[in-house]
Amino acid sequence: MKNQSTFTPKKSLRALGYVAFLMMTILAFNPVYGQSKTTLQNERTIKGVISNDDGPLESASIVLKGTKIGTSSNSKGEFIFPKPLKTGDVLLISYLGYETVEMKIKADTGFIRLRLSEDLLEFVGALNSDKPYKSKRSNK
């Protein structure tokens, strides 16, 4: 009881002051600490699996937009992105003949499951030629 009576509001304020000073000192002398911790929390390894209508898609390319950093999917359609990614990064996922998908990494993205849809095209082609035109003539 006696001890409690000696613990006056004035003393507790002083103690709080010491703690605050200590914390401020730590933060002041190690300013990067807080920042890098949040970045580390954001950056993570992204994995995923790419498929088409027939099943897993091998050799689909996964590239970080605006760079040439990337990887491609294995025979099971799986990939592990080689660089840790943070929220807001954009991946370009593509395969020749399929629509390219832009995928934004969201706060809760960790695993990507994506089915690519085919680019619908009707293929045609006309030849150009330097062969001089020749009229068809009936033999008179």
Added chain:
Amino acid sequence: MRYLFLFIFAFQSNAQISDFGTVNFNEADKIALEYKNEKLNNLPELAYKLTANLDTDVERFRAIFMWVCGNIANDYRLFHKNMRKRQRYRDDSLKLKKWNDHFSKIVFKKLLKKNKTLCTGYAYLIKKLSVLANIDCEIVHGFARSSTTNVDRLDTPNHSWNAVKLNSKWYLCDPTWASGIPNLATSKFEFHYNNGFFLSNPKLFAVNHYPADKKWMLLLDEDKPSFKAFIEAPIIYGKAYTNLSVHKEPKKMHNIIQKNESIVFEFQLIKPVEAKDISLLIDNGKSSKKVHPELTSIKNKSLTVEYKFERMGFYDVHFLIGKDLISTYTFRVKG
């Protein structure tokens, strides 16, 4: 407001390579060469490599265009196979669709493994790579005429090319025809870049390209030819694109005239020529002779040539500038 619209449209109608007269494409062309032999298994990476070190959209597009034209071969076997099947299934939409789906898989496989394709494949790659480089680009489907396409029997689109938006203006180009042509002796494809099909003059382009959607002519309404006029137009060759900016006269491929009647050829030129460089190769079916036309006038790159046939007959007439074959017409000369 209406005038502003008219102005924008009139401005639009002249979209061509001369708009970029001050731009030097050396750097873009060098980058396209540097990445020769790249494969198509990673288009985002290829687009990045081709464009990341260039400053303007027109240079970025140039690098993409040059890369595609210099690395993708035209597969004539694929072309002929497709034409035969499309002809066979032309009245059976179900079978045609089935063929298209099947064919599209074959085409992409061939493109991926061998860097070979046909027109739509070229246009597809140009579009994909451009969009990855944040350049607005479209595939244009339509009709195309050359000396070897059966022009009288065109009833469905037979060709694809591109429209690209640079500095808020649309431009036309034909990557397939820019990349090369068949060797005249072997009929095999040969890379032979023709810069005339890069950001071409829409007026010249319309002589042998007719888009299924007419807005892609990029011409004022009054300048848009009818489909009939397109089918009846003369044959122009690849070299027309490196010599002419506009083909004006004669407007028709097949002409009937009187003996001693003057026929007039009128073109707008890209570069000045001399009268001695102009010749006509006239073929009467048995033999051909080269003549220098009687009257040639060249003023401000505007070329007018006149010629008179003195004898009746039926003639194929080829127009040449130097050794370049520009265009072909036929004349039935009556007495």
